[in-house]
Amino acid sequence: MREVARNRPQRPASPRALRPSQLALALVSALLGFLLATQFQSREGLSTRLAGEREEDLAQILSNLSTSTDQIQDEIIDLRVRLQGAKGSAEQEKVLLDNARQQFDSLRILLGMVPVKGEGIVATIGDPSGTVGPEILLDAVEELRDAGAEAIDINGLRVVASSAFGGSPGSLSVSGTPIASPYVITAIGNGETLAEAVKIPGGVVDTINARQAASIIIEERKEVRIASLRPAPRFTYATPT
């Protein structure tokens, strides 16, 4: 079998002519190449590869495949569950964040920390002879709030929960800042409702009209703007429970 073992001295060969032995060599080489190419290619396709396997091997391969399929299915289910969980918590977070943001915006409007605009009314109180007292402004503000006013401004001063009206007729002040006639009250809310509220019998309009030399004009507008701001309140004693 082993070529090395059975060597004989090589005969001098003429390099040009193709001797029968060389022909045989060429044929064998061609056969070898053919076999190699065939074998290499036959290993390429899965079906031909499986066709070459014996039955036990095929059974083994099948069971391996079904085991790994099961594992992969389990993994898919597991990942789906985790995806759902992640989606759920992301959704929840988004909802919470949206709620918080809405609440934040509402509170900022309520505390007068942002400029606002929207439908509303402008009530102008003319009081050249100083007969309108702070209680009338307070009444007006309360009526407006009752009617759902979301933001109120008097002469460029934002009226918020902590605002106070002081002074005496002719020299009024809002939270310590003096204001002069005419008093322009800007309120944002449903215009019709707000106008109704101040025109109610025995209400602000009636009270003012009853006084000498005082007048009130109510204007409903599609859009009014309140640019005045209040600084953010600081709480020293109250903490959330």
Place this chain on the structure above:
Amino acid sequence: MVVVFSLLVGVMLGVFLHPTVPPSVAPYLPMAVMAALDSVFGGLRARLDGTFQERIFVVSLLANSILAATLVFAGDRLGVNDLSVAVVVVFGVRIFGNLAAIRRKVFHA
């Protein structure tokens, strides 16, 4: 030259004709290829030793291939399915031995 050329021709034939191996022969073709490869490396080694003989090469290649395939076929018929492993091991060892000898000749190491 002749060898390389005809080897290339054979590969070309195999690639372009793209013969399909019948399933009944499929397990035995690799064995024949194994044996042929063993003969090739044996021939290469003999060549380096200066003892190469075409006749021996041709005959041993053909005989080994046919023998290996026949042996595995016979094993399958006899129910000794793993005879292919024996063939692979034997020829594997021989190929490694021949390659080692070639390496020693070429690199002197």
